[in-house]
Amino acid sequence: MSTHPQQDQRPEAADVAGAARSTTPPGRRQIVDGSTGFVGTNLIHRLLANGNHVTALARQPPDAVRHRISTAAIADTDLASPQLGTTSIATTGSELVSQAAPANLPGLEVLDWSLDRPDLGLAQAALEELFAEPCDYWHLAAAITFRPGNHEELQQVNVDGTRTALAVFHKYAPAGSRFFQVSSAYSCGVVSDEVPEVWHPSAEPHEFRNYYEYTKREAELLYADTPGAVLRLGQIVGDSRTGRAATDYGLYDYIRAIHTITRRRPDESLRVVGDPTAELHLVPVDACVRWMTELANRDLSQLDQPIIHLVDSVSVTAAKVAEMISAHLPVDLRIGPQDEVAAAPLNQLERVLEARMTYTGKYISRSIKFRRDNLPALGIDDPPTVSDDVLDRLVGSYARSLQTPNGAPR
Numbered sequence: 001m002s003t004h005p006q007q008d009q010r011p012e013a014a015d016v017a018g019a020a021r022s023t024t025p026p027g028r029r030q031i032v033d034g035s036t037g038f039v040g041t042n043l044i045h046r047l048l049a050n051g052n053h054v055t056a057l058a059r060q061p062p063d064a065v066r067h068r069i070s071t072a073a074i075a076d077t078d079l080a081s082p083q084l085g086t087t088s089i090a091t092t093g094s095e096l097v098s099q100a101a102p103a104n105l106p107g108l109e110v111l112d113w114s115l116d117r118p119d120l121g122l123a124q125a126a127l128e129e130l131f132a133e134p135c136d137y138w139h140l141a142a143a144i145t146f147r148p149g150n151h152e153e154l155q156q157v158n159v160d161g162t163r164t165a166l167a168v169f170h171k172y173a174p175a176g177s178r179f180f181q182v183s184s185a186y187s188c189g190v191v192s193d194e195v196p197e198v199w200h201p202s203a204e205p206h207e208f209r210n211y212y213e214y215t216k217r218e219a220e221l222l223y224a225d226t227p228g229a230v231l232r233l234g235q236i237v238g239d240s241r242t243g244r245a246a247t248d249y250g251l252y253d254y255i256r257a258i259h260t261i262t263r264r265r266p267d268e269s270l271r272v273v274g275d276p277t278a279e280l281h282l283v284p285v286d287a288c289v290r291w292m293t294e295l296a297n298r299d300l301s302q303l304d305q306p307i308i309h310l311v312d313s314v315s316v317t318a319a320k321v322a323e324m325i326s327a328h329l330p331v332d333l334r335i336g337p338q339d340e341v342a343a344a345p346l347n348q349l350e351r352v353l354e355a356r357m358t359y360t361g362k363y364i365s366r367s368i369k370f371r372r373d374n375l376p377a378l379g380i381d382d383p384p385t386v387s388d389d390v391l392d393r394l395v396g397s398y399a400r401s402l403q404t405p406n407g408a409p410r
Contacts, residue, residue: 029133030296033057033113033120033165034140036065038247039182039236039288041072043138046289048107055109055130057120057141062110070105073239073246074286115141115161120168127172134176136228136296139165142182144249146210146359158215163222170226178228178300180292185232185281185311185370186363187216194369197232197307209362229300234281234311234370235363236288240390243397250360251282252398255325257356259402261349262331271336271350272322272357274364278335279315281370284394287312287385291375298378308374314384316391318364324391328399335364 030047034040035056047054048069058065111130114121122130143150143157162181169179188195189208200217208214220230237252238245248256261270291310300306322333336346346354354361375381386394 027051027053029130029135030054030138031057031130031135032138032140033115034138034142034182035110036060036068037140037142038073038245039233039285040138040140041069041246042074042285043140043289043292044069044108045072045074046293048105050293051107053107053109055111057111057113059112059114065110066105066108069108073242073244074289115164116156118164119171120164127168131172131174131177134174135178137165137169137173137177137179138182138292139179140182141165142216144212146212151211154211154215158212159218159222162219166222166226178296179223179226180228180296181219181223181226181230183220183230183232184213184216185234185309186213186368187220187232188368188370189213189217191368192366194371195309196371197309197374198305199307210359229295229303229306229308231292231295232307232309232311232370233288234283234309236285237282237386237394238284238397239286240284240385240393241286243393243395245285245394245398250363251280251321251394254321254357254360255329255395255398256402257353257360258325258331258333259329259399260356261353262329265349266330267332268349269332269334270353271334271341271346272361272364273338273341273346273354274318274335274361275337275366276317276319276322276335277367278318278364279367279369280318280321280363281311281315281368282386282391282394283310283312284385284390287382291380294380295378298380300378302377303374309370309372310375311370311372312385313372313381314386316386320388320391321364321395324388324395325399327392328396 030052032040032044032047032054035044035058040056044054044056056065056069060068111122111126119127139162141157141161143154145154166179169177173179185195186209188200189203200220202221203214203217205211205214208217223230235250236247237250238247245252258270262268288310295308318335322335325331326333
């Protein structure tokens with residue numbers, strides 16, 4: 001097991017003392033790994049729109065990386081920025097689709113890397129150039145899988161990979177640099193109490209809903225003596241303004257499972273076992289990357305512990321999500337509490353749905369409450385981001401893409 005940092009103190013390394021007290025000047029280099037993932041592409045998009053120089057660490061060819069970033073979910077507004085050289089946005093149905101060419105991303109550099117090799121597979125000269133000046137390193141690379149039997153992959157990427165990235169940062173980053181480690185709010189594991197923004201102690205795998213959560217906790221425990229912050233994200237969903245997404249996890253896994261059933265058996269009344277009042281901490285990706293980039297411009301030294309929950313101030317209930325899915329798919333869906341299901345067991349179709357929701361069902365069976373003190377303390381506080389209208393766009397956009405033969409833009 002990893003050694004956990006002391007909860008009442010967090011000493012900084014001598015060569016980066018006070019680094020977290022600096023703010024991000026315009027043009028400051030931003031290094032992003034996991035750059036082709038859902039959050040990574042949108043974060044890079046926002047950083048470029050803000051005028052930063054971004055180095056994307058990726059295994060894909062540079063043109064492919066540029067294309068993924070130029071078509072990120074938040075592209076409808078960010079690509080209209082003069083920093084990105086874009087002049088037009090086209091509308092297709094209810095979706096906004098960027099018309100920027102991949103080449104129109106000035107300020108973006110793509111480097112081939114490898115998370116499973118020493119020094120990220122980069123030559124010493126390349127690393128010295130990359131870290132020549134104070135920078136922000138955003139560690140987003142992660143394996144996200146919830147199937148049994150993938151423990152080795154999760155351990156190698158989420159824990160060993162984080163160890164490698166941190167080692168490179170501490171070896172090469174000059175004073176004034178910061179390391180933002182992207183984690184999960186659900187690294188808290190299975191808990192009944194409100195989750196504070198503090199270091200979690202070491203725990204055993206059986207204390208989590210799945211092994212993914214366990215590896216995110218283990219990765220957090222490696223963070224001691226590092227300037228910056230650990231950012232614990234809620235369930236990331238599409239753009240709040242358009243509903244566009246490019247992910248199939250969380251909410252979308254839920255919708256897809258129900259869509260699969262309704263294709264064969266439309267207009268059924270179905271129950272999903274859970275707590276109707278369970279809170280789903282949905283975070284639109286545009287809100288998430290806005291918070292992230294605003295954090296990069298804040299003095300983090302005032303925080304007792306550099307742990308920040310990036311979750312909405314008001315959560316959405318499981319019952320509300322079921323209601324919204326019923327509005328967009330041919331199904332009458334509701335959440336059936338355990339006592340009800342015990343008295344009136346699931347029918348065959350409901351049992352099929354239950355089997356498809358092995359992952360998602362664990363998140364609607366009970367509420368988790370996350371403290372959200374540090375965003376407001378840093379002067380970053382917004383009204384709730386997932387209103388009924390936003391949830392309608394998020395669910396509707398994905399549902400339409402599933403019902404369209406070739407898949408509508410998400």
